[in-house]
Amino acid sequence: MTINTKKVMKNAWRITKDRGLTCLRIRVPGGHLPVKLLPLIQEIAEGFGNGVVHLTTRQGFEIPGIPFEQMAEINALLTPLLEELEIKLGVPMDQPALGYPSAGTRNVVACIGNKVCTNAVFDTTALAKDIEKIIYPNNPHVKIAVTGCPNDCVKVHMHDLGILGQVEPLYDAQRCIGCQACVKNCTKVSTGALSFVNYKVKRDASRCIGCGECVLKCPTAAWTRGGQYYRVVIMGRTGKKNPRLAAGFLEWAEREAVLKLCANLYDYIDKYIDRSLPKEHVGYILDRTGYPVFKEEMLKDVDLGPKATVAKFLDFAGYTYDKKVTF
DSSP: OOOHHHHHHHTTEEOSSSSTEEEEEOGGGGGOOGGHHHHHHHHHHHHTTTSOOEEOOOOOOEEEEEGGGHHHHHHHHHHHHHTTTTTOOOOTSSOOOOEEEOSSOOOEEEGGGGOOOOSOSSOHOOOOOOHHHHHOSSSSOOOEEEEEEETTOOOOSSSSSEEEEEEEEEEOOOOOOOOOOHHHHHHSOOOOOOOEEEEEEEEEEOOOOOHHHHHHSSSOEEEEEEEOOOOOOOOOOSSSSSSEEEEEEEEEOOHHHHHHHHHHHHHHHHHHOOOSSSSOHHHHHHHOOOHHHHHHTTTTOOOOTTTTTSSSOOOEEEEEOOOOOOO
């Protein structure tokens, strides 16, 4: 069987080690899937694959063991799933279902958020779904992750764009009994932004990362959660060439600013990507154009809000290889 591998992969199918079989990728934006869709995944796995599914590192499903000649039939079956997850199909309703319209931009991953976790400061699923609507379908290789607090359970620091929840803690000195539970907890598990001065707690705003640990530990509600904000880190990556952790780009940004950044990222890629290459990772585009160009493009028409701060430069934690290394 002759196949166009590029077309197959763009349609969210894998080229596997078995020449006759492929593997279907199923996006699950924010890792949140209505259980009514599970029977369809089971139907595809049992009826066309080898009866198993793989839970991916990006919170999606992969269904292996599917013959290439059955891709069109399965693409048609996927329509209810794509519609339920509000994934743009890219074709008119009167045309045959074509399955996923692209696969380059990866599934947006998210921690479980404040619907369950006491540490999370916002609804991560809702933000992940809103981001998905902006960025998908798209072909550039981009990875975005959302986490509800600075604990970063979903490892946003290893993504092209990572979004962490921040909350502004508000202090009512009249309710404070001087127990210092907040100060001790901030020193133990966070950044040490709190101190006890003249029998009252002082907060160093330059050190506070908006984790909300002070609010969680206060027995008298002297600390409460104020405004909801976001910290954005950029250009983290794994891989062979130069893996590295993401660097801080924005702090105390508002929600609409974060969504606009996601849209601007694709404008930046489209403008500066090296089209002579089969694929260029966005992190290497930034390395080539430089941070000032990236910052200018990303902040176009973005209203950051009165509290936001932008990094003056990037300090990546990564490593590179010399062409010849002697040990």
